[in-house]
Amino acid sequence: MIVARKLTQRYPRANGGPPLTVLDRVEFSVDAGEVVAILGPSGSGKTTLLGLLAGLDRPSEGTVELEGRDLGPLDEDARAQLRAASIGFVFQNFQLLPTLTALENVLVPLELLPRDRARTPAEDERRAHDLLARVGLEERTGHYPSQLSGGEQQRVAIARAFANEPRVLFADEPTGNLDRGTGHEVAELLFGLNRERGTTLVIVTHDTEIAARAQRIVRLDAGRVVS
């Protein structure tokens, strides 16, 4: 499903010194339906790797293949189209659009679907309602993010992540901004939905408890895969 070869990411330094190497020749692959956790300390390059795998950034060197398609030659808009069709995201800081209600936030990926997969607005709305019901927020569909707690916001984000029926789901520290109990509930929801839908899941975390629930753990340290 995902193959990364010799993935290297460097950033220029503000003072003009030698570039900072964040990822160094990372080799990595994920099979379809697999749940992989990327584990590592702060600054080890976890989020950078996630960004490259999801096509949010271009590597300085190396390649990423998603469903057998090399992301390298694709421009930003083509990669966006690919994300709209096949990828879902869950972020550490929820990233809900503040001016949209919970329901509208879940509707956004459905509205971005390519034409061949688009449904009627009524069908989309029904689906968004179902997803919100699935995450236990059927009573809060008309609420704005500022009216929801952190756990509720992340549940909306999970509903949104599954809305476009992605083949791959990337989760960046999904419980990082939540207390332990809420984090546990959210993780349950994420893994449960993933199981139900057979989605490939790549989860970045430094929570070993969550990582332990993955089928495979990839450890990163100082930009290299250590195990």
Added chain:
Amino acid sequence: MNRRFVWAMARREARTSLRRLGLYGGCMALGIAALVGLDGLRHTVSHAVAEQGQRLLGADLRLSSQAGFSTDVRERVAQLAAEPDTATASVTQFGSMVLARESGRTRLADVRALTGPFPFYGAVESVPEGAWERLASATPQALVDTSLLIQLDTEIGATLELGEAAFRIAGTLNRAPGSVGVRSQIAPRVFIAGRHLAATRLVQPGSLVDHLIYVAGPTATLQAWLDAHRKALESDRVRIRTVDSYQAELGRSFSTVTRYLGLVGLAALALGGIGVASGVRVFVREKLDAVALLRCLGSRTPDILATYGMLALGLGAASGVFGVVLGVGFQWILPELVQGLLPVVVAPRLAPASIATGIVLGLWITTLFAIAPLLELSRVPPLRALRRGFEPKGGSPAIRAALFTALAVTLLAAGIWQAPSARVGLGFALGLCLTLAILAATARAAATLLRRARLRWAPFWLRQGIANLSRPRNHTVATSLAIGFGLFVVATLHTVQYNVRHQLALDSRPDRPNLVLFDVQRDQVPAVRAFLTDRDIPILEEAPVISARIAAVDGRDTGNWLGDEQLDREQRWALRREYRLTYAAELRPSETIVTGDWWPADPPTPGTPAPVSLEAELAESLGIGVGNRVTWDVQGVPIETRVTSLREVDWGRMASNFFVVFPPGILETAPSTSFLLARVEDAAIRAQFQADLVGRFPNVSALDATVLLTALDTMHRELATAVQVLALFTLATGLAILVAAAAAARSERTREMLLLRTLGAPAQLVRRAATTEAVALAALAASVGTVLSLLASWSLARTVFALPFDPPLADLALLALGTLGLGAILGSTRRPDRSRGPLALLREAESTGTGAG
């Protein structure tokens, strides 16, 4: 493009953003309103002029001559009058004193003696009805403007003495041919029948009289007659007015005034544009995270641009519509403000072209100013959703250059569209661009300098406030532009106005003449002098006046020359006009020689061309200078002269100013009248003196200069009010931007302030830092704006209005201080809600996206 997504997102964003963006749109709407109002009024006036042209002229054709029509012209007119369906009427028009016998009051009036069935078009409305038709009866009667009755404290049925004849006031006129306005305040109209004119004995050789012939007839007949005789008429210095040319003349001067006013509106619009740009910029900054997320979720560049572009266009359209609504309302108020400047009575009407222009302007200006910040959204990296530190990449220099070019071209086109001439429009657009560039450059330079300044000695709040000016996401340039430009426009208008007003009152000498006596016949001069001396009224100036025309310039016959259709307006005017010459041995205090030399004391050598001095602008109109020869036709006698000097004349000074001055020894024998200037302090004595003078010398006219100054002041006050109203639009726009910029800065700095509060900074310290930032910004913008306004008003006063420059420094300082005070108030209100804890607000800032994350 994914239309469904774009529509849905734009609708959702509009729900929460339009109210806030509306404030910025409001800034622009005011500018649009000013332009729509003025444009609409121009349309209304030109429509009214077109509709009423024939009625205003009262005929299809008017021929006029100051020297009287020659036999040749009279014969030509007689031929025309003999054509079928053609009729003529004549009017003799001149200024004269009138005396109300019962009240004993006098007044300078505009006397019109009518012969024939004038007017041919448009009904004359008189009180009582039918008085106009009875005007030609054997009993001498006069119909007057209502204002004259008030000024003379008399009434219908009373007696009006006009020269040596007495007329019964048969009624007043509510509507008669010809435009009214300020002129009627100086000299109200008195209509009498031509058959009674001779009895007044007011028309004498050398009197200032206009002779008019009005013609009504079929267009084809008139056109054929004009085609055949135009050259001969022009050569005979007959001025021709058709309905078309009269309409053009009426519309032209008003259009010029409104076009100057339009430039003020345009400045307000440019300022509104800056408001929109800074508003959209703040909006875009707040949307960076949302856009990063949308990109993450798979939205493409066209979808993002279309979504937010639609919002901007919605804002533009809404501003345009709001501006049009305001402008149409303004159109109802404007005629009241500039009543004295209107050539016709107008009823406000909706001008579809103005309305369309307003909406198109709203859309275009928004697009132009919003596009640069919006393009930033297309460069937001999706990675920002994971890591907030990723800022949009820098835009393409080519696109930036294209935008600047479009902006400059728009300003230029709008300037030329609004300005009375392309040159003024070009100057306006360049001045505007230069001002904006200087304001932006100064703000940048100040921010750089402040960044480098080490303020270790300063308290924390001061360092914090000053440092904010150069920190990321600062508003230094945008706010400086908004405040500086707003202040610049208001201060420039005020300074120019102050100078114009000052000029009107410039002749403030305590012994300044306030009584002008003219049409004093040569044989009356000693008696009039004695009349004044007997009453202890000093004669301040006295000048002989001799009527003449230009017969030839450097041997070229003026009559033939006037037949040349290529002549420009000014030259034609200068060649055709009737001149009032004078002679003097010495230069007057109101005159300065700019080229050549004043004549020596010795009398001119007989047999050689006499020296003559011309007013510099007249010489320019004639296209001649020192050394050229001018042949004058002094009532039939040719006099050869050579221009020996050009003079600059201070026309603002109450003095005997002349275009043409001869040395003594040449014109003494020519028929002349005299012109005397005197001063009578007390208004009542002045009025009594005028009454006595008219009793003794009925043909001598006396103009109370205070009446003239009051009339001029009224006209100026109307213009000034119109300018002030428009300046208010600009000021309101500037204030709206200031409030909006303060709100934007508040939104940008919210998280920072909350963090400071969380770290234990007292609310007062946070407020002081915010106030320091706002005051520093206001001080920077106010000082640059004031200096630039001084430069601009100096150049306007010197070049456009040709006035000496005297800046109202106290007013300007007050304006700048007011801006500072406003900055301080707005800055000090920029603080987080103190009723709630910092943590709650931090969470709110996080979830509403107002903070940095």
